[in-house]
Amino acid sequence: MSAREEREAELAAGAGIFGRWLLQERELRGLGRDEVARRTRLAPGMIEALESGDPERMPPKAYVFGYLRTYAGIVGLDADDVVLRWQEVVGPEESSAVAPRRRPPRKAATLIAVAVALVALVALAVALFAPPRQRAPLQLRKLPSAERAPYPSEPPPGR
Secondary structure, eight states, X not given: OOHHHHHXXXXXXXXXXXXXXXXXXXXXXXXOHHHHHHHHTOOHHHHHHHHHOOTTTXXXXXXXXXXXXXXXXXXXXXXXXXXXXXXXXXXXXXXXXXXXXXOOOOHHHHHHHHHHHHHHHHHHHHHHHSOOOOOOXXXXXXXXXXXXXXXXXXOOTTO
């Protein structure tokens, strides 16, 4: 058996013990799995995976600490103690919650973003530094006054 296989066997054994401990603590408090699932808003299968300790069924590393803290809070355990126990089982290299690495942006997306920024800068520079347009001065013409006929003093005949 290789060192890696031995480590995986130790991890599985330790995780199984940890899961049984969680199960016992929940049962000691008289809580059913469905009730814990409802109150934590975790799927019943996830509760079962945590309590089984089976590494194959455990959630991704990024979620384990949060799930364990939520589970501990509902069951009435100290969340920090539960997380520390989990870290003791899996070891520091397995338990460290590493933030996912960001992928470098694609070259095409970067080029498009740079091009859009340059176009915006050029448009801004043209708007700010272009000389104002010359407009023809406004010329007002005085229209000849219209002569109106005086109003007749008498209404037209027939009305």
